[in-house]
Amino acid sequence: MDEFELIRRFFNRAPPSGLELGIGDDAALLRAGRNAAGEAESLVVTTDMLVAGRHFVTDVDPESLGHKCLAVNLSDLAAMGARPEAFTLALALPGIDEGWLEAFARGMFALADRYGCELAGGDTTRGPLTISITALGRVPNGAALRRDHAEPGDDLWVSGALGAASYATRERLAGRGAELPAAACTRLDRPEPRIALGLALRHLARAAIDLSDGLVGDLGHICERSRVGAELRWPDIPVAGELAALAEAERIELALAGGDDYELLFSAAAENRGAIAALGAHGTLELTRIGTIVPGAGVTVVDARGRPVPLARAGFNHFA
């Protein structure tokens, strides 16, 4: 049983009536009433839990950890097109290490301040090092970027370049962390949530997800929720420069199934192609058209001649 099946089986019930959107997307949507300008809004809510020894090594740099545990939640808000507003922090610590806590808080608050997201409350306890953050944001009613809105014919786009974070993980696990380029470490340790892009895509994209488990696996979630299929063109996929010297099979593995990229993958009508390309051209974040939503189900990846590209694994599973 993988984590998705676990959630479906034990925690996913009949569509709840009071929520605009429940389990199964990057975040849930709750009715938030009308703001001061009289506009109806939705509250966007997402939770992540990071466990020492599973999501990070026990001797991780605490400032990076403080950044990352908030970043993965803000990335979920970005994937919904939401503006971050507040977060709560639940923290189990094996003991009190003041230097560690100062660095952790510094990393977390530096990111929070950059996006105007305030710590609203939390809980601390003694226990195996575990961090759970719940982030809250807002989006105008009907403007959220959901996983279930992709349509056949949509272009598929991705921000940034893929594979550097999983390459850094692989090299560290192999004991070659010291030789890693700094940029690859930054991609793994300090992912930048694509908040501005999410806001800009509110009226341009149809479906979106953030890339946490790997491109093919995460695209599979869009396909499943939207009841469509997808075709990715391997030659069009922006692969991180750090992977340039690797064999193609390794580049395919890391860029398509590696995870931890925290870029946005989104679908958009072809008529928005120019506007999205312009967003990419004017921003600092590359936007690349990498495939198409098709009728049917499942994700296929094709090479320059349209032949299927074989994949070793589809995405990260926390219970594998």
Place this chain on the structure above:
Amino acid sequence: MDEFELIRRFFNRAPPSGLELGIGDDAALLRAGRNAAGEAESLVVTTDMLVAGRHFVTDVDPESLGHKCLAVNLSDLAAMGARPEAFTLALALPGIDEGWLEAFARGMFALADRYGCELAGGDTTRGPLTISITALGRVPNGAALRRDHAEPGDDLWVSGALGAASYATRERLAGRGAELPAAACTRLDRPEPRIALGLALRHLARAAIDLSDGLVGDLGHICERSRVGAELRWPDIPVAGELAALAEAERIELALAGGDDYELLFSAAAENRGAIAALGAHGTLELTRIGTIVPGAGVTVVDARGRPVPLARAGFNHFA
């Protein structure tokens, strides 16, 4: 350093501008806009984390655990006078035990359904058994029961009877769990959040807190936040029937400092005394006047002759 000092030192910053109420109460308050009836509301947000071996024994009954981990969060909402709306669940599991998960979900959803509180999302991962829930509720603007609104001269009230949960903990730790009365086990394992009472107190109480760490310690939080003192009358305190056979020193210890009661402690103007007594008389939940808010600082407990009652400890500290 205890957990309160830890939070103050590393996570409590200048009063945030975007929040109505930040760290330091049972829950945070965020502006929620106007509801369909045009009334301005606040969103109420609270988080708790429960760790195996610290907050519960590893072989705990999973159905009770599912109940309790949501109940402690709903109790925080009750202490704010909020109506529960939704919650998120982050769950680290050492492995997948289907029977355990079914029972856990059953306990959690039975409580959630009773209060119309829907699971909006979550995260599951492998790790040491840890449960973090964030609960969201709503309250009309200005109606929240905050810790910082107590005033000298206020009556102090408490719901229910105190000490049964900590008595059950003590007996289990001493290996006498099998001889415990069922009612004491229920108080520890399945506390009932005082949601209806919190709603009824919106316009009657001034300050409120839920009793998780012990009466004297939790009252200390109201005193600190309201910059007042408090005097409790030991003979007036409703002690659970399960403690009747114990020596007075033990009854004092368990009822005043035991924790885990999840009753509401609140202050109210003397002019509301009749209305609050009527609430208690007409409901199934006893409400007892146990003391007074006074000028100054700190909590004192006096006996029938007004002499101080000595206390061994003030409240539970997760880092002690």
